[in-house]
Amino acid sequence: MIRFRSVVSRIVALHIAAIVVASICMPMALYLMLRSAAGHLHERALREQAAEVSRHIRIGPDGRARLSLPTTLSEFYSGAYGRAAFSVLDTQGRVLFTSLPGGQAVAPLHPTGSPVEFFTLHRKGGDVAAATIAEEVGGRILYVQVSEDLAHRDVLIDDIVAQFFPKVGWITGPILLLLLLIDVVIFRRAMQPIVDASSLAEKIGPNRTGLRLPQASMPREVEPLVHAVNQALDRLEEGYLAQREFTADAAHELRTPLAILRTQVDMIDDRELAEALRNDVESMSRLVNQLLEMAELEAFVIGDDEIADLGAVASEIAAYIAPLALARGKTVAVTEPRRPVRVRGNSDALGRAVRNLVENALAHTAPDTSVEIVVDPSGALLVMDHGPGVPVAARDHIFRRFWRGDRRRSGSAGLGLAIVARIAEMHGATVTIGDRPGGGAVFTIRFPTLVSAPPAATAQLEPAA
Amino acid sequence: MRLLLVEDNERFAALLRRGLAAAGFVIDLLPTAEEAIAALRANRFEIVVLDLGLPDADGLEVLNDMRSRRDATPVLILTARGSLKDRITGLGSGADDYLVKPFALEELVARLRALLRRPGNLLGVALELGDVTLDTSARQVFVGGQPLFFSPREIAVLEHLLRRSGRVVSKGLLESNLYGLSQEIGSNAVEVYVHRLRKRLAEVGASVQIHTLRGVGYLIAEKR
Numbered sequence: 001m002i003r004f005r006s007v008v009s010r011i012v013a014l015h016i017a018a019i020v021v022a023s024i025c026m027p028m029a030l031y032l033m034l035r036s037a038a039g040h041l042h043e044r045a046l047r048e049q050a051a052e053v054s055r056h057i058r059i060g061p062d063g064r065a066r067l068s069l070p071t072t073l074s075e076f077y078s079g080a081y082g083r084a085a086f087s088v089l090d091t092q093g094r095v096l097f098t099s100l101p102g103g104q105a106v107a108p109l110h111p112t113g114s115p116v117e118f119f120t121l122h123r124k125g126g127d128v129a130a131a132t133i134a135e136e137v138g139g140r141i142l143y144v145q146v147s148e149d150l151a152h153r154d155v156l157i158d159d160i161v162a163q164f165f166p167k168v169g170w171i172t173g174p175i176l177l178l179l180l181l182i183d184v185v186i187f188r189r190a191m192q193p194i195v196d197a198s199s200l201a202e203k204i205g206p207n208r209t210g211l212r213l214p215q216a217s218m219p220r221e222v223e224p225l226v227h228a229v230n231q232a233l234d235r236l237e238e239g240y241l242a243q244r245e246f247t248a249d250a251a252h253e254l255r256t257p258l259a260i261l262r263t264q265v266d267m268i269d270d271r272e273l274a275e276a277l278r279n280d281v282e283s284m285s286r287l288v289n290q291l292l293e294m295a296e297l298e299a300f301v302i303g304d305d306e307i308a309d310l311g312a313v314a315s316e317i318a319a320y321i322a323p324l325a326l327a328r329g330k331t332v333a334v335t336e337p338r339r340p341v342r343v344r345g346n347s348d349a350l351g352r353a354v355r356n357l358v359e360n361a362l363a364h365t366a367p368d369t370s371v372e373i374v375v376d377p378s379g380a381l382l383v384m385d386h387g388p389g390v391p392v393a394a395r396d397h398i399f400r401r402f403w404r405g406d407r408r409r410s411g412s413a414g415l416g417l418a419i420v421a422r423i424a425e426m427h428g429a430t431v432t433i434g435d436r437p438g439g440g441a442v443f444t445i446r447f448p449t450l451v452s453a454p455p456a457a458t459a460q461l462e463p464a465a
Numbered sequence: 466m467r468l469l470l471v472e473d474n475e476r477f478a479a480l481l482r483r484g485l486a487a488a489g490f491v492i493d494l495l496p497t498a499e500e501a502i503a504a505l506r507a508n509r510f511e512i513v514v515l516d517l518g519l520p521d522a523d524g525l526e527v528l529n530d531m532r533s534r535r536d537a538t539p540v541l542i543l544t545a546r547g548s549l550k551d552r553i554t555g556l557g558s559g560a561d562d563y564l565v566k567p568f569a570l571e572e573l574v575a576r577l578r579a580l581l582r583r584p585g586n587l588l589g590v591a592l593e594l595g596d597v598t599l600d601t602s603a604r605q606v607f608v609g610g611q612p613l614f615f616s617p618r619e620i621a622v623l624e625h626l627l628r629r630s631g632r633v634v635s636k637g638l639l640e641s642n643l644y645g646l647s648q649e650i651g652s653n654a655v656e657v658y659v660h661r662l663r664k665r666l667a668e669v670g671a672s673v674q675i676h677t678l679r680g681v682g683y684l685i686a687e688k689r
Contacts, residue, residue, distance in 0.1 A: 252518050255545035256474055259566035263480040266570035267487075278569075285567050318681040319633035326676055326686060334680030373680075 008187055015183060019176040026172050042148075043118050046131040050144040053086050057097075059138030067097045074099075089143040096142070106130055106145035126150060193217040197226065205301065209237040243299040247292060254288045290415035293352060294401075297422050300349060307451050308347040310381050311336035314373040316347075317354045321362075329367035332358060336375040342451040343379055345427045350445075353423040354381065356416040357443050361385035364441075379447040386440040395433045420445075466581070469510040470494045471501040471527060472543070473520050481514070484570040490577070498522035502530045510538055512577055515560075517544040525558055532559040539580040541573075575631065582628060592627040595672035595687040599627055608671045615662065618643060622658045626675065626685040635682035659683055 052073065058066050067088065069077070077086050077099035085106055087098035093109040100106065107121060107130055115134040120127050130147035197213045204211045212230045215223060262281045268274040311334075318332045325332045354373065361371040364387040374382040390398060399421035401414065424431045424445050434442040468490040472478040475496075482492045493510070495501045498519045505513070505527070513531075517524035528540055542563040562576050582592060592599040596609040604620050606613045615623065621643055625634055639655045663675045676684045 252545040255566040256477060256518075259543075259545075259568065260474070260477045260480060262567035263477065263484060263570050267480065267484060281567065315635065315681055318678065319635065322633045322676075322678050322681060322684055323631055323686070326684060327689075329689070331676065332678055332681060334678075336680060 008184060008191070011187060012180065012184060015180045019173070019180060022176055023173045042129060043131065046118065046129065046146050046148065047116070047133055049084070049086070049146040049148075050131060050133040050135065053088065053146065054133075054135035054137055054142065054144050057088065057135075057137045057142065059140060065096055065137065065140070065142065083149045085147045087145045089145065091141055091143070106147045107132065109143060120150075121147065190219055193219065194222060201229075204233065205304075209233070209240055240299060247296045247299065250295065251292050254292070255285075258285050258288060287415070290419065293419055294415060294422070297349070297419065297426070300346075300426065302344070302346045302349070302426060306344065306346050307342050308345040308350050310341040310343060310350070310375045310379075310447075312340070313347050313350045313354060314375050314381060317351050317358060318373055321355060321358050325358075325362055325371065328362060330362055330365060331370040332373065333370050334373045334375070337377045339377070341375050341377055341379060343427070343429075343447040344449065344451055345429075345447070349423050349426065350381075353420045353445060354383065356420045357383040357445075360416050361387065361441070361443075364388065379450045381445045383443045384436050384440060386436070386438075389435055389439065389441045390433045398433065399431065466512070467491045467493070467510050468577070469501065469504060469508075469513045471496075471498070471513065471519065471524065472516040473497065473518070474516075481570075481573075485514075485574070485577075488574040488577075496520070498524060498527050501527045505531055505536065505538075506534070512580060513538055513540045514573075514577070515540055515542050517542060528558055528560055541576055541580060543568075579628070579630075592624065592630075594627055594630045594685060597627075597666070597671050597673050599624055608666065608669045611669070613665060613669060615665070616658075619658050619662050622655065623662055623685075626683060630685050633678060633682045633684045637682075639683070 053067075053069070056067055056069050056073070058068070060066050065088070077084050085099045087100060087105040088096045089105055089109055090096055093105075095103055095105045098105060107119070109132065117132045119130055119132075121130050122128075127150045128147045129150050130145060132143050132145045135142050135144050193214070197218070200211060201213060212233060213226050215226050215230065218226050258281065262278070262285070265274055265277045265281055268277065314334045314336060318334045322332050358371055358373065361383055362385075365371065365385045366387075369386040372382075372384045374384065376382060399417045401418040420443075421431055427447060429445050429447045432444045432446070434444065436442045466489060468485060470478060470481060470485070470492050472481065472494070473496045478494050478496070482494055485492055493504065493508075495504055496519075498521050501515070501519075513527075515524045515527055519527075524542065528542075531538065531540065539561040540559070542560045543566060544563060545566045561580050564573060564576060592601060598607045599605075599620070600607070601624060604617065606615055606620060606623065622639060625639055625642055636655050643655070643658075659675055659677065666673065666675070672688055673685055674688050676686065678684065
């Protein structure tokens, strides 16, 4: 069975079926009604003819019946005319009078001898409608039979019946179709609020949780559903807000004590002790930051229209991290194409990913080396170092949370690369690890698509190279 | 140097007060946004250190109140919220700088000094780093007290680097500050000035070093 997903097409289909049935049945019924009405009229005509004939029968004093038809009638029944015939029979079935040649009756008398009988005779020239009607003439019962050739009848009603279909019957179809059209229009108008609500609902997302479907304009039948959907959205929004609030609260609760601790350590006079404590506070802060970052990313959503320029992201992060790198005797460098490399995504989140990659590289490289960020015009961002590289066996699980290449080494919390993986996943991007020719690791974040720059705006920014 | 510290955590506030006092600041401490707004309306401070997580209101309300009164006193925001969105909100609403907790006291002092060094602010006359001093009004550079000759453009580059010492100054920023937008610039003009500055500073054995970060910019820092 065909199932229609659209209510409109379902209604149209059912309506068409109804139209087909109606446009067959209605004319048929009308035709049958007309035919039966025509039949009745025929019977009445035959009956009247019989009565007319019987009116001209006289019973003589000798008890014999005598028939004297006026000329008009005798012409009507004459054999030359051939359309109509009559015969008069007595109760025994003897033919008293007849218009037919050879003295025969129109039909043999029916044995039941019912007072009125209509029947059809099948003759060579075509069907003949006939009637046997008992008439009382001068106290005697006579059976008057009249017949009429159906092939030649000239009655108006027959024309009506015969022309009903071609002239009248077709009108029902268009009328019903027009009705269908009106129905569709009515239905579409009724559905419009739902269509509007649907396009509104499309805009609802984790970053636009405040939107609600309009309830007032809804048809009453749909309102409970809309109401329920809005309530579900309320609950979802609460959940999102709770998650965001948790991250903000946790940040405050964790960072303030750390700040106190850090400031206290800064004021310790014993330089050696202060330095050791500072390192501890710093690695703890780092872990707290990464945990919060991870939690924040769980509730983080990239807007549909957010676009990030990979070059800008790379420069910003490089500038941010350069003092740290220089403090460790290392440098950072950025190589980017002249034109912006734009991808769908959130610059803040992508910056965190790059920062974590660069921090990871700085943690694994020797002094006097540089970490390079390369923006590839095909939509990729590479972080390259001169460290020991990542063994092939470790490349699969290096992005797991708290995974550490070297168990004995302390400090690195092992969340950084998991954050990178999560951010890449959010952007539909892939992170791969490769070897750098001449030694070192290459981390590549590759984005699925580039966003073409708006022509006028960037043309002006483009330096004349 | 009168500084208003708006921070509700007593222990943290006490520690900051001690640390900042040791760095030469005179501190007024207030724990709520309401009191801070009232104090800022009645008094003049040279600089404000503002915590965002206050008990009665968001610290940004204090900032908004100041800026709506056209009070241009530099404001450094302390925040426990680390996301860049929060930073943008802070800077967009008129904050001059921010620090995410936890931070080094040294860093806070350095940032405050940098804010006060900005043009129009109190420490605008002499920029110092290590044994290098730049007298911004006389346009004269001293290394270890000895004057060193530089061209005006070289001094301009050095000034920008010193104003943001310890932080990266992008090549683009130097270019746009050295030349008007309409002026033609050689693509390596800044590189030439930086190269000359670096060479001269090294010749006289200055204790500072200009780092070049390819594709990123320049950074001046004391030698390690």
